[in-house]
Amino acid sequence: MDKYELLEVIGSGSFGMIRKIKRKKDNKILVRKEIDFRKMNEKERKQLVTEVNILRDLHHPNIVKYYERIIDKENYLIYIIMEYCEGGDLAALIQKCRKEKSLIPERFIWLVFSQLVLALHECHYGTKADGSPRPAILHRDLKPDNVFLSNNVINSYTHVKLGDFGLARIINDPEKDFAQTYVGTPYYMSPELINEQAYNNKSDIWSLGCLIYELCALEPPFQARTQILLAKKIKEGKVLDIPKEYSQDLRQLIKSMLNVMVIYNIFII
Numbered sequence: 001m002d003k004y005e006l007l008e009v010i011g012s013g014s015f016g017m018i019r020k021i022k023r024k025k026d027n028k029i030l031v032r033k034e035i036d037f038r039k040m041n042e043k044e045r046k047q048l049v050t051e052v053n054i055l056r057d058l059h060h061p062n063i064v065k066y067y068e069r070i071i072d073k074e075n076y077l078i079y080i081i082m083e084y085c086e087g088g089d090l091a092a093l094i095q096k097c098r099k100e101k102s103l104i105p106e107r108f109i110w111l112v113f114s115q116l117v118l119a120l121h122e123c124h125y126g127t128k129a130d131g132s133p134r135p136a137i138l139h140r141d142l143k144p145d146n147v148f149l150s151n152n153v154i155n156s157y158t159h160v161k162l163g164d165f166g167l168a169r170i171i172n173d174p175e176k177d178f179a180q181t182y183v184g185t186p187y188y189m190s191p192e193l194i195n196e197q198a199y200n201n202k203s204d205i206w207s208l209g210c211l212i213y214e215l216c217a218l219e220p221p222f223q224a225r226t227q228i229l230l231a232k233k234i235k236e237g238k239v240l241d242i243p244k245e246y247s248q249d250l251r252q253l254i255k256s257m258l259n260v261m262v263i264y265n266i267f268i269i
């Protein structure tokens, strides 16, 4: 770690905190995700290896760039060095707009949607650097906290980056092979997960629908005091309309991603 100068802690990701760092050779600002694997069980350690391998093999302008990983065995720590996203995460932007009672401009929402579709397409259908096929990657925890911005000026172009693959999963055949256990944010849990069915690439699209809805409404589409009530609301699929200021196109887009039957159809094969 003597290659880097440690700066302030700027957030937390799955399994560890995020620290801003400066690369000494060229003063480039990066981030370091610090993970203490001392308390991790075997399954969590395997998931950590998966996260690093996935990030190392994913190269796309809308996915946070991975630089290297550093293992500090003496202190049971793994450091993942990744690109710095000056605009922070979408969760902070939503919280700011909710506090100021100001809607997020529709143009910005389409910008976020289009870039996350490109990021998910790379995950689900991308190939290796030499163009050869590789197994699909499910993110499984797409939420505002895991989407980062190159800048936080919502009226100008911003580069959107999908980050934190801490719960991601490699799937050899997305049409047949399913992840067997659900992880991630209950608010964005897709219907098939509620029926103890398996998670697959279309579940990431459901989560994208929840995220785009939340950018419009400044709150998640499904909320409840308990997970049981939340599951009931998600299965019912009833969602309050987004503010009237947004276009019919955006309304229809969200409706198509939060279409329970579309998600269920993947099991009527």
Ligand SMILES: CNC(=O)c1c(C)[nH]c(/C=C2\C(=O)Nc3ccc(Cl)cc32)c1C
Residues within 6 Å of the ligand: 010, 011, 012, 013, 018, 031, 033, 064, 082, 083, 084, 085, 086, 087, 088, 089, 092, 148, 163, 164, 165
């Ligand atoms: C208050 N914190 C921030 O504004 C903030 C900023 C400016 N950047 C971040 C986070 C990341 C960042 O800048 N690059 C990242 C790469 C991977 C992951 Cl999991 C997180 C980050 C955060 C949380």
